[in-house]
Amino acid sequence: MACSHARPLLLCLAFAACGTTxxxxxxxxxxxxxxxxxxxxxxxxxxxxWKQSRGDVFDTLExxxxxxxxxxxxxxxxxxxxxxxxxxxxLIVWVTKTDPFGLGIGRMPNDxxxxxxxxxxxxxxxxxxxxxxxxxxxxxxxxxxxxxxDTCSYAHPGDAVGNCINITxxxxxxxxxxxxxxxxxxxxxxxxxxxxxxxxxxxxTVMVCPSDCSQGACL
Amino acid sequence: MKxxxxxxxxxxxxxxxxxDAYPEFQLSRDQTCSSCxxxxxxxxxxxxxxxxxxxxxxxxxxxxxxxxxxxxxPSWLTxxxxxxxxxxxMKTPQQYLVGFPMQDDFYASAKFAxxxxxxxxxxxxxxxxxNEAATHIxxxxxxxxxxxxxxxxxxxxxxxxxxxxxxxxxFAEHPLYERRFGGTALYTETYxxxxxxxxxxxxxxxxGFIKDPLIDPVAHDNxxxxxxxxxxxxxLSVGAExxxxxxxxxxxxxxxxxxxxxxxxxDLLIQxxxxxxxxxxxxxxxxxxxxxxxxxxxLPAGLMxxxxxxxxxxxxxxxxxxxxAIDLNIHYFWDSHFEITLVTRLELINxxxxxxxxxxxxxxxxxxxxxxxxx
Numbered sequence: 001m002a003c004s005h006a007r008p009l010l011l012c013l014a015f016a017a018c019g020t021t022x023x024x025x026x027x028x029x030x031x032x033x034x035x036x037x038x039x040x041x042x043x044x045x046x047x048x049x050w051k052q053s054r055g056d057v058f059d060t061l062e063x064x065x066x067x068x069x070x071x072x073x074x075x076x077x078x079x080x081x082x083x084x085x086x087x088x089x090x091l092i093v094w095v096t097k098t099d100p101f102g103l104g105i106g107r108m109p110n111d112x113x114x115x116x117x118x119x120x121x122x123x124x125x126x127x128x129x130x131x132x133x134x135x136x137x138x139x140x141x142x143x144x145x146x147x148x149x150d151t152c153s154y155a156h157p158g159d160a161v162g163n164c165i166n167i168t169x170x171x172x173x174x175x176x177x178x179x180x181x182x183x184x185x186x187x188x189x190x191x192x193x194x195x196x197x198x199x200x201x202x203x204x205t206v207m208v209c210p211s212d213c214s215q216g217a218c219l
Numbered sequence: 220m221k222x223x224x225x226x227x228x229x230x231x232x233x234x235x236x237x238x239d240a241y242p243e244f245q246l247s248r249d250q251t252c253s254s255c256x257x258x259x260x261x262x263x264x265x266x267x268x269x270x271x272x273x274x275x276x277x278x279x280x281x282x283x284x285x286x287x288x289x290x291x292x293p294s295w296l297t298x299x300x301x302x303x304x305x306x307x308x309m310k311t312p313q314q315y316l317v318g319f320p321m322q323d324d325f326y327a328s329a330k331f332a333x334x335x336x337x338x339x340x341x342x343x344x345x346x347x348x349x350n351e352a353a354t355h356i357x358x359x360x361x362x363x364x365x366x367x368x369x370x371x372x373x374x375x376x377x378x379x380x381x382x383x384x385x386x387x388x389x390f391a392e393h394p395l396y397e398r399r400f401g402g403t404a405l406y407t408e409t410y411x412x413x414x415x416x417x418x419x420x421x422x423x424x425x426x427g428f429i430k431d432p433l434i435d436p437v438a439h440d441n442x443x444x445x446x447x448x449x450x451x452x453x454x455l456s457v458g459a460e461x462x463x464x465x466x467x468x469x470x471x472x473x474x475x476x477x478x479x480x481x482x483x484x485x486d487l488l489i490q491x492x493x494x495x496x497x498x499x500x501x502x503x504x505x506x507x508x509x510x511x512x513x514x515x516x517x518l519p520a521g522l523m524x525x526x527x528x529x530x531x532x533x534x535x536x537x538x539x540x541x542x543x544a545i546d547l548n549i550h551y552f553w554d555s556h557f558e559i560t561l562v563t564r565l566e567l568i569n570x571x572x573x574x575x576x577x578x579x580x581x582x583x584x585x586x587x588x589x590x591x592x593x594x
Contacts, residue, residue: 023537026503034469034500035533043399044437045345052348052435061438061468097312107313113395115582117539117567120577183574 023117027125033064041109054103072101074126087124095119134166242388243515243523246454246481247488248272250419252389253372257297257328259415260385260424262328263340263360264299265316266372267395273593274555278287278521283555285594292498299323300594301341305562307587321589324359333369338362339381344406347435358483359408359433376415381431383408384444385415385424386462387491390478392562396544397492397511400475423447430466432552440464440471454481460494475509486517508532513546522551539578543567 041047042059049057049065056071057063068074073091086092093100094108096119125127238263245252252261265273266512270283282288292298308314308544324342339361347354347529362380383389386402393405393414426444430436442464450456458477464470475494482489489512496507513527527546527590534540549561568580 025505025537026501027533028501030468031500031503035498035505039400039533042402047405047437048437050347050406050437050440051345055348059437105314107311110311110313110315112542112566113311113568114581114582115533115540115542117537117580118579121578160591188430 003138023121025121027121029065030061032122032125033058033061036114036121037064040112040114040118044109046109046111054105086126089123089126092119092126094121095122226340240489241391242479243488243513243525244272244276246450246456246479247486247515247517250275250450250453251372251417251422253376256492257336257338258364259372259376259417259422260379260383261389262383263338264297265327266297268372270377270555273552276517276521277554278524278551281554281556287556294570294586295330297330298326302592303589303594304589307562307585309583309585309587311583312581317587321337325594334366336364337368344355354434370441372419373419376413376417378415379411380414381408382413384411384426384428384442384462385413386426386444386473387460387475387494388479388490388513390511390513391547392546394544395511395513395527395546395563396531398507400472400496400507400531401475401494401511402444402464402493402496404437404542407436409436409438419450421447421449423518437438437570438464439466439468441466442569448477454504462494464530468500470499488517489513490514490515506535508541522549522570523550523552539580540569541569541570542566542580549580558589558593560589560591562587562589 001048025035037058038045038060040056045051045053047053047056047058047065049059052063053069056067056073058067058122074089075092087096095114096107098107099105150217238262240256242261245256245261249255249268249272249327253259254267256262257264265283271359274280275284289379290298299324303323304319304388305321306318307316307319309317312391313428316389320343321422322326322342324340326338326340328336328338331500340359341356341540342356342359343357344356344357346352358381360376360380360382362382364379365377367374367376383403385412388397389403390397393399398404407589409428409431411426413422413424413426416422422448424444428443428516429441430439442462444460444462446458446460448456448458456477456479460473462471462473464473472496473496474493477490477492479488479490492510494509496506496509498505509532510530511527511528513525515526516524518524525548527544527548529544529546530541532541544568545565545567547563551559553559563586564584564585567577568582571582572579
């Protein structure tokens with residue numbers, strides 16, 4: 001039986017289940033980190049910045065992003081996280097079944113299970129690329145180019161987990177802004193269908209451009 | 220047939236760690252934590268009265284001093300330490316047999332100029348990923364303490380250094396929700412300053428703290444905590460608490476109450492804490508609820524039984540994110556130094572209701588035996 005959050009606190013203190021079924025939680029990386037992964041997985045001797053078990057960090061936004069991308073917790077296909085089957089993402093397999101990498105570690109968290117509602121929320125986050133990338137991380141402002149053919153840099157929260165990436169841009173005209181949407185279709189910075197014609201390299205993570213990328217596989 | 224994985228592992232899991240004082244002894248054996256501990260908030264080194272209590276509550280007694288007083292120390296120096304290991308069964312819901320060290324800490328307190336103490340803890344910790352060799356030994360706590368009254372455990376205290384902010388009931392068992400979700404999680408000691416005032420009738424602790432600037436920390440916050448307790452009678456105390464923490468990624472505002480009641484006739488202590496946590500993540504705000512009740516029965520022959528219920532709701536607006544833990548711990552204080560504890564827990568999500576709904580979650584639990592030796 002659910003009880004409204006407006007019901008008296010004493011009812012909750014009596015250990016009743018509270019809340020509604022309307023899940024209004026924001027599908028962004030910051031919320032996922034601070035409200036779900038940090039309290040559940042980011043404990044001191046688990047995936048804190050201090051301990052970093054298996055190199056995974058879940059108690060800061062920055063650490064979570066790095067872990068997701070670099071440690072293969074979600075397969076990166078183009079810019080999406082396992083979009084058609086989030087339940088198969090290593091992150092989800094790990095909290096619902098067992099260790100997906102065969103390390104003999106077993107299911108996580110290993111000091112107490114994760115609520116199903118949080119597992120579903122993570123799955124929705126995985127398949128919601130726009131919201132995943134709609135990140136709060138401040139990036140450098142657009143820099144104005146001074147003359148045609150100048151190059152300038154532009155930082156944009158454009159990779160799969162919202163990290164800022166620096167791109168260079170050749171200005172089409174004097175005074176033009178480094179508008180990523182004009183970046184010759186090579187990248188998907190404006191979050192619309194564009195052609196991609198080469199692999200992407202974000203640090204140590206290479207995103208392989210699929211064979212049908214000319215059809216706009218990069219979302 | 221449901222496939223049940225059953226693994227035998229020896230790993231450091233989330234239960235690993237250290238333990239602190241026993242708040243069960245406050246009101247039941249003395250009025251304040253500082254009656255038995257050098258630190259005004261309890262935990263760590265015992266004072267003379269604490270050693271006497273350790274001897275009297277245990278089954279076989281024995282000298283309670285450092286190494287049974289086989290290594291006498293000068294009056295200005297107090298030494299001690301704690302070693303804990305734990306073994307047993309866990310279900311999360313995968314089933315494990317586990318065994319791991321919890322704590323290997325050495326304590327020292329040096330008193331000088333009557334009113335000052337330098338207190339430090341040095342010990343083992345789980346090493347950092349790919350930096351294990353350089354990070355296994357550390358000092359969890361180290362601080363300078365000024366004490367107004369050199370010869371009593373009351374009055375004003377000022378501490379500066381690295382220690383746990385003083386907040387809430389401060390149970391020894393860090394998996395209890397009161398610790399895990401209540402603002403004093405395992406290894407969240409950090410640098411700060413505390414001003415504390417203690418009398419038999421009341422006590423108040425104010426702590427300001429910062430994110431540890433020297434090591435990769437467990438807590439990433441700057442903040443402040445205020446905790447006060449008023450003892451209406453020798454058997455009843457009530458407390459109030461507030462804490463603000465600010466990190467790069469979120470802000471938390473905690474407010475709560477505590478209460479303790481000692482039933483003298485039956486040697487039973489009832490204590491509880493309730494806390495509302497208002498968390499802000501970007502533009503989104505949510506409220507959490509943490510509650511903990513613990514009933515302790517003191518038994519003959521060095522035995523003490525704790526029965527606890529913990530409740531945590533990760534987001535009060537969303538159904539199915541609440542969890543409850545039922546804990547039963549049996550302590551056996553063999554002598555002044557050695558303790559065996561049976562630690563058991565049943566943990567339910569959404570009160571264990573998962574049939575016919577996708578809301579809820581697996582049931583977890585553990586049954587572990589902890590061996591504890593106080594130096």
